[in-house]
Amino acid sequence: MTTLTQDPRHLDEAARAALFTGAHTANTFADTPVTDEQLTQIWELARWAPTGANLQPLRVLFVRTPEARARLVPLLADTNRDRAASAPAIAVLAVDDRFHDAIPTVAPFMVPRQGWLEENPAARGEMGSYSGALQAGYFILAVRALGLAAGPMAGFDKAGVDAEFFAGTSWRSSLVVNIGHPGPDAFRPRLPRLPHEDVVRFA
Amino acid sequence: MTTLTQDPRHLDEAARAALFTGAHTANTFADTPVTDEQLTQIWELARWAPTGANLQPLRVLFVRTPEARARLVPLLADTNRDRAASAPAIAVLAVDDRFHDAIPTVAPFMVPRQGWLEENPAARGEMGSYSGALQAGYFILAVRALGLAAGPMAGFDKAGVDAEFFAGTSWRSSLVVNIGHPGPDAFRPRLPRLPHEDVVRFA
Numbered sequence: 001m002t003t004l005t006q007d008p009r010h011l012d013e014a015a016r017a018a019l020f021t022g023a024h025t026a027n028t029f030a031d032t033p034v035t036d037e038q039l040t041q042i043w044e045l046a047r048w049a050p051t052g053a054n055l056q057p058l059r060v061l062f063v064r065t066p067e068a069r070a071r072l073v074p075l076l077a078d079t080n081r082d083r084a085a086s087a088p089a090i091a092v093l094a095v096d097d098r099f100h101d102a103i104p105t106v107a108p109f110m111v112p113r114q115g116w117l118e119e120n121p122a123a124r125g126e127m128g129s130y131s132g133a134l135q136a137g138y139f140i141l142a143v144r145a146l147g148l149a150a151g152p153m154a155g156f157d158k159a160g161v162d163a164e165f166f167a168g169t170s171w172r173s174s175l176v177v178n179i180g181h182p183g184p185d186a187f188r189p190r191l192p193r194l195p196h197e198d199v200v201r202f203a
Numbered sequence: 204m205t206t207l208t209q210d211p212r213h214l215d216e217a218a219r220a221a222l223f224t225g226a227h228t229a230n231t232f233a234d235t236p237v238t239d240e241q242l243t244q245i246w247e248l249a250r251w252a253p254t255g256a257n258l259q260p261l262r263v264l265f266v267r268t269p270e271a272r273a274r275l276v277p278l279l280a281d282t283n284r285d286r287a288a289s290a291p292a293i294a295v296l297a298v299d300d301r302f303h304d305a306i307p308t309v310a311p312f313m314v315p316r317q318g319w320l321e322e323n324p325a326a327r328g329e330m331g332s333y334s335g336a337l338q339a340g341y342f343i344l345a346v347r348a349l350g351l352a353a354g355p356m357a358g359f360d361k362a363g364v365d366a367e368f369f370a371g372t373s374w375r376s377s378l379v380v381n382i383g384h385p386g387p388d389a390f391r392p393r394l395p396r397l398p399h400e401d402v403v404r405f406a
Contacts, residue, residue, distance in 0.1 A: 009221040010350030011214075018212040019222075020248040020345065036405060043403050045223040047396045049344065052357045054394040061404045068406035106395050130336050130357075130377070137340020141252065142223065147213030154255045154333075165406065174333070191257040192309050193250045200246050201264045202239060203271035203368065 026149035028183035045142040057099035057128040058135035077155030087178035095132035098170040151178035229352035231386035248345040260302035260331040261338035267292040280358030290381035298335035301373040354381035
């Protein structure tokens with residue numbers, strides 16, 4: 001089960017199943033707690049994967065106290081509240097609209113473009129949104145890499161979450177991800193994936 | 204090195220290194236070919252990870268014949284041409300602006316909203332762009348899961364690529380990813396990542 005095959009960097013079947021082929025979105029969660037150390041480890045993995053010009057616009061708020069969860073859950077779509085309420089932790093993924101402030105540290109080669117990004121909020125928003133979503137994809141797989149279940153949810157009141165949690169900051173929420181161990185009947189039958197011939201072409 | 208720890212779904216250190224902590228963007232590629240079967244396997248992994256309402260907007264064109272590569276490389280930013288030219292395969296990741304046509308098959312619960320998506324191209328574009336970028340993140344990690352190196356590049360002439368490869372279709376290019384085995388001096392020193400305290404908060 002756990003021997004590496006073909007190439008030392010090639011993931012074996014068990015690891016591929018954990019991330020991709022055998023993983024499902026969890027809809028219920030067990031009481032088993034998730035520690036702050038585990039939550040920190042998620043980011044310790046996800047942060048190494050690549051972003052456009054290394055600008056790393058994603059930000060993460062881990063909501064896990066009863067008080068903070070009680071502020072967040074009512075801002076989710078009706079259909080998302082029950083499963084979020086049962087999750088021991090809920091990550092609010094956000095994009096920092098001022099991600100370009102870090103350019104001198106993370107992307108010195110971009111310093112000549114920093115002023116342009118400051119003056120072009122629409123272009124900046126597009127860059128932040130794209131790399132932020134790439135990083136959200138890495139984040140979801142990093143949750144799974146740690147043996148935890150992820151439940152991403154796009155249906156929530158973004159303006160409400162921003163006002164409640166990010167007032168006075170440049171963070172803007174984009175996705176909410178339940179995190180925990182699967183509970184009873186956590187997994188629904190998998191929805192169909194598009195056939196390869198509708199998605200993949202060769203040239 | 205390869206024993207699973209703590210949980211059967213928990214990735215070991217070697218697998219985490221292959222995906223996250225030890226992986227780097229490759230800037231040169233070896234002559235070692237990448238087969239169409241390997242390219243197909245990338246999608247076979249990536250397609251299982253979650254998208255908003257299961258709508259799966261990402262599309263993939265694998266460019267690997269000399270003729271097709273000669274059409275693509277001039278459309279990349281100057282600084283991206285040499286590395287792309289050395290890659291045995293280049294994936295053009297695109298979003299299908301008509302992803303909602305698949306709703307009856309992949310997301311029957313969305314049928315009542317299909318007409319609304321047809322009539323609201325801006326909202327549809329935002330959904331497609333977000334889930335397409337999530338899927339691009341999964342795609343990059345799936346390349347790595349197969350023991351291959353990925354080199355994502357945002358700098359290219361999108362309109363030019365769409366005209367050259369996607370004329371008459373609803374595919375719109377969003378990211379180009381070099382794929383292959385690392386060549387000589389493939390890896391530059393890693394650029395810094397933001398410190399945890401700038402990214403992660405707890406509530």
